[in-house]
Amino acid sequence: MKAVRLHAKWDPRPGFKPGPKDVEGKVCWLGSKVWRYPEVRVEQVPEPKITKPTQVLIKVKACGICGSDVHMAQTDEEGYILYPGLTGFPTTLGHEFSGIVVEAGPEAINRRTNKRFEPGEPVTAEEMFWCGHCRPCADGYPNHCENLHEMGFDVDGAFAEYIVLESKYLWSLKELEGVYEGDRLFMAGSLVEPTSVAYNAVIERGGGIRPGDNVVILGGGPIGLAAVAILKRAGAAKVILSEPSATRRNIAKQLGADVVIDPTKENFVEAVLDSTNGMGAKLYLEATGLPQIVWKDIEEVIWRARGINATVVIVARADAKIPLTGEVFQVRRAQIVGSQGHSGHGNFPRVISLMATGMDMTKIISKTVSIDEIPEYIKRLQTDKELVKVTMLNP
The missing domain is CATH 3.40.50.720 (NAD(P)-binding Rossmann-like Domain)
Known part of the structure; x- marks a missing residue:
């Protein structure tokens, strides 16, 4: 399948000292300190498969370009990426997405029904993968998880045809059906994360x-x-x-x-x-x-x-x-x-309900593009401020 991947060179700035959670040559929590010469390109990668009973296979329908995607591909005068946070390359970009459930493991529970996800359910997902057992998670602050991973930052994201995710990060978009028709439902769903x-x-x-x-x-x-x-x-x-x-x-x-x-x-x-x-x-x-x-x-x-x-x-x-x-x-x-992130405190379901009752965030989408056009528009968004949100639509 096609995927939009970012590659970069691990080349720490002079004097940089890796933190306890950094992995030499692979992952850094201060990305702008180590990653140099980023390159974004469309590649062929294997289609993901479910490997755990709690996972869900999703066909990606829409995925928006975030400012973080732009800043991971944008550099300062020395060639270092501008994005200052958690990053691990190479990785598939994209985290503002929505799609349709294709397959679900036997323990992949849908919060909407408290039963297993069924094929055809429209969904979106949190991009911050919290563990649920560290002290910040236990205290109710998953955005600050000590074992955090992020979709499209240090694990493969949704600028692709399919993605596999743990069901605990998924939220149903069923509430938007009948309010947004066709592609607009998935365009709205892709805006749940940034909203x-x-x-x-x-x-x-x-x-x-x-x-x-x-x-x-x-x-x-x-x-x-x-x-x-x-x-x-x-x-x-x-x-x-x-x-x-x-x-x-x-x-x-x-x-x-x-x-x-x-x-x-x-x-x-x-x-x-x-x-x-x-x-x-x-x-x-x-x-x-x-x-x-x-x-x-x-x-x-x-x-x-x-x-x-x-x-x-x-x-x-x-x-x-x-x-x-x-x-x-x-x-x-x-x-x-x-303020960092979006998870916890019922933020996602409340935003979905706001969208279902009249808060139409699709107004911010300036243009829809194909997966092959994403690298071009990640570059354009570095300077073109007349574009607000550019969103990939998959057939």
């Missing part, structure tokens, strides 16, 4: 909001746009998005944004204060991956706003230092939280 990343960031880690609160989202990529939709449905009075791309600002309006700011032409701080009558926001989402650029404006609006108790959630991955002024957060009784 759950946003849900985890603003609802779980950020603590959510009370109806009537104001929120500010910096960055109109898929995660930022998903946050717009979620927070508007959560009752935000003003959802404010800061994003340079006019295309992305327009999509944000369709998803519920009340105010959109072009930070290249407007003063972000003044625009936020003006649109909130000087009160500022309860929640700020940093979804740009450029904290060295946007952080000073976040701090200034928190400092000048009349409202206190703001929370800043960092969701974008970036190997960059934040220019933090502690005094701002002390005096304004503000806080910063980090």
